[in-house]
Every structure is written in structure tokens, then in C-alpha cells.
Amino acid sequence: MKLNDCTAVVTGASSGIGLELTRRLLEGGATVYGLSRRKPAGIESPSFTFLEVDLTHREELDRVFDTVLDREETVDLLVNNAGAGLFGPVEEIVPEEWEQLIALNLTAPFLCTRRVVPGMQAARRGTIVNISSIAGLRGFKNGSAYCASKFGLDGFSEAIKEELRESGIRVMTVNPGSTDTAFFRNANLEPRKLMDTGALVGIIIDMITLPDDILPDRFVARPL
Ligand SMILES: NC(=O)c1ccc[n+]([C@@H]2O[C@H](COP(=O)([O-])OP(=O)(O)OC[C@H]3O[C@@H](n4cnc5c(N)ncnc54)[C@H](OP(=O)(O)O)[C@@H]3O)[C@@H](O)[C@H]2O)c1
Structure with a gap:
């Protein structure tokens, strides 16, 4: 996928991985819709549109996708990046906080995906990137809620990868x-050690910009 030919939706664009990814996509010439509750600081590009949304509220999420799909024929790239952590002994996790985490880390990626897939199927191209975690591959002490949400996202991502590849959509x-x-x-x-956000995002951009007929379906990295 060439970035200068790309309309992208990035969730969680106001901070961290999503903010850096938004910057790099804009630098590459993409049109970017950034979805989060706070406005991303320092992004002034005319190719950028901020849409304020709490992704745990389904009506709000659908309203911002209505706006995107009114303006754009199709979304070429969806990055399901917004997410949060919730850590602690399983018996101390408050059920309402569990539900909120699942709504953000697992249900929102499903709700965003279902809005962009019909256009991608019609165009017979598109890329969906799901930002999971090492916690989507292995369990951690005090990580039951976060691991459950990310294992769920991994399962969702694996399943739609198989389901959508015959439509020319890369997951x-x-x-x-x-x-x-x-x-x-x-x-x-x-944490004991941290990876550099820019280095991680550089690799995600490399994956996205591979030719459309190459599917780098998973990238796993941790600090040395
Ligand atoms: N940092 C790490 O070590 C790490 C490791 C593995 C995986 N991840 C994953 O990477 C993704 C990005 O995290 P990050 O590290 O960049 O953290 P971050 O800097 O805290 O960014 C999280 C983003 O999610 C958005 N967000 C949170 N709740 C939201 C809501 N209810 N509605 C809309 N947007 C919401 C935030 O925007 P607002 O607050 O403005 O809404 C923010 O833009 C997450 O899925 C996280 O699980 C991070």
C-alpha cells in the first residue's frame, strides 16, 4: 500500500503509538482520521481530521464512522490501536472495570472493523492492523483482564485474517x-525496560507499505 494513495482511520490517535503512527502516515502523504477522546497535540496537517469519540460508546463510534464514510469513498487502512491496561489480582478486579476494558480493547476493534469492511470488500483492497500485545500471546500474573482482552483481540484478528484475505484485505x-x-x-x-515508540511505529509503517499482495500477518517484539 502506498501512503500517498491511502485514507486511514487510526484509533487512539492522541497519544503514544497512535500519535506517532498518525504523524508518520501524514508524513507519507496519507489522509488520516484520528479517533480519540482528547485532541492530538501538535498535528496541524490539512490531511488530518480529528474526530472526538469515546470508543466504548457504540452510538458515538457509529456516528464518527458515519462522518468518515460520508466524506470518503472507502477507508484503505484501519488501525485498531486505542487501548488501556487494567492490572491486579483477579479477585480485586471490579466487574464494571473488566467490562469497560473489554469494550475498549476487544469490542471497539470489532465495531470499527465492521464499518470499514464493506467498502474494502467492494474495492477489493484494504489493510487492518490490530495492535495487540505480548499479553495477547502469553499470560501474566495480575494480567487476567488485560490478557483476556488481548487474547480475544488476537483471536478476532486471526479469524478475520482468514475470512477477509479472499477479498484482498490484509489483516x-x-x-x-x-x-x-x-x-x-x-x-x-x-516496566523494567521499554522499547522506543518511534522504532516500533517504523516497523508498523514498513508492514503497511509492503506491496498489497504481501501479507505480513504478525509482528512480535519486546525489549531486549
Ligand atoms: N505501551 C506499551 O507498552 C504497550 C505494549 C503492548 C501493547 N500496547 C497497546 O498499544 C495500544 C496503544 O497504547 P499506547 O501504549 O500508545 O498507550 P497510550 O499512550 O496510553 O495511548 C492510548 C490511546 O488510546 C486512546 N483511548 C483510551 N481510551 C479510549 C476511549 N475510551 N475512547 C477512545 N480512545 C481511547 C487514548 O486516547 P484518549 O485518552 O484521548 O481517548 C490514547 O490515544 C493499546 O492498545 C495498548 O494496549 C501498548
């Missing part, structure tokens, strides 16, 4: 380990 799963963003501060955790 990629990214499983990063600890990366230097606000994520751990927000989750009250202190």
Missing part, C-alpha cells in the same frame, strides 16, 4: 512488549 496483528508511552503510567506500573 495484521502487532504484539509489542513494553513500549515507552503513557500506557504504563496510566496503569500504575513500572
Whole structure:
């Protein structure tokens, strides 16, 4: 996929991996719709549209996709990146917080995907990138909620990869380990080592910009 020929939707564009990805997509010439609750700071490009949304509210999510699909014939790239952590002993996890996490980390990617797939199928091209985690591949102590949400996202991503490839749609799963963003501060955790966000995003851009008939279906990386 060539970025200068690409209309992209990035969820969680206001911070961390999503913010850096938005910057790189814009630098490459893409048209980008950024979805988050806060407006991304420092992005002034005329090719960028910020759409304020709480992705755990389904009506809000559908409303912003109505806006995108009114303006654009099709979305070429969807990055399901928005996400949060919730960590602690299983017996202390509050059921409402569990449900909120699943709504953000698992249900929102499904709801976003179902809005872009019909256009991608009609165009017979498109790329969907799901930002999972190492926690989508292995369990961690005190990670039951986060691991469940990311294992779920991995399963969703694997299934739609098989389902959509015959329509010319590429589905990629990214499983990063600890990366230097606000994520751990927000989750009250202190990781031992962190990967550089720019380096990780550079690899995601490399995956996206491979020729459309090559599917790099998974990238796993962690700090050394
Ligand atoms: N950092 C890591 O170590 C790491 C490792 C593995 C995987 N990941 C995954 O990478 C993804 C991005 O995380 P990050 O590290 O870049 O963290 P981050 O800097 O905290 O960014 C999270 C993004 O998600 C958005 N978001 C959170 N709740 C939202 C909601 N209810 N509605 C809309 N947007 C919402 C935030 O925007 P607003 O607050 O403005 O809404 C923000 O833009 C997540 O899926 C995370 O699980 C991160």
C-alpha cells in the first residue's frame, strides 16, 4: 500500500503509538482520521481530521464512522490501536472495570472493523492492523483482564485474517512488549525496560507499505 494513495482511520490517535503512527502516515502523504477522546497535540496537517469519540460508546463510534464514510469513498487502512491496561489480582478486579476494558480493547476493534469492511470488500483492497500485545500471546500474573482482552483481540484478528484475505484485505496483528508511552503510567506500573515508540511505529509503517499482495500477518517484539 502506498501512503500517498491511502485514507486511514487510526484509533487512539492522541497519544503514544497512535500519535506517532498518525504523524508518520501524514508524513507519507496519507489522509488520516484520528479517533480519540482528547485532541492530538501538535498535528496541524490539512490531511488530518480529528474526530472526538469515546470508543466504548457504540452510538458515538457509529456516528464518527458515519462522518468518515460520508466524506470518503472507502477507508484503505484501519488501525485498531486505542487501548488501556487494567492490572491486579483477579479477585480485586471490579466487574464494571473488566467490562469497560473489554469494550475498549476487544469490542471497539470489532465495531470499527465492521464499518470499514464493506467498502474494502467492494474495492477489493484494504489493510487492518490490530495492535495487540505480548499479553495477547502469553499470560501474566495480575494480567487476567488485560490478557483476556488481548487474547480475544488476537483471536478476532486471526479469524478475520482468514475470512477477509479472499477479498484482498490484509489483516495484521502487532504484539509489542513494553513500549515507552503513557500506557504504563496510566496503569500504575513500572516496566523494567521499554522499547522506543518511534522504532516500533517504523516497523508498523514498513508492514503497511509492503506491496498489497504481501501479507505480513504478525509482528512480535519486546525489549531486549
Ligand atoms: N505501551 C506499551 O507498552 C504497550 C505494549 C503492548 C501493547 N500496547 C497497546 O498499544 C495500544 C496503544 O497504547 P499506547 O501504549 O500508545 O498507550 P497510550 O499512550 O496510553 O495511548 C492510548 C490511546 O488510546 C486512546 N483511548 C483510551 N481510551 C479510549 C476511549 N475510551 N475512547 C477512545 N480512545 C481511547 C487514548 O486516547 P484518549 O485518552 O484521548 O481517548 C490514547 O490515544 C493499546 O492498545 C495498548 O494496549 C501498548
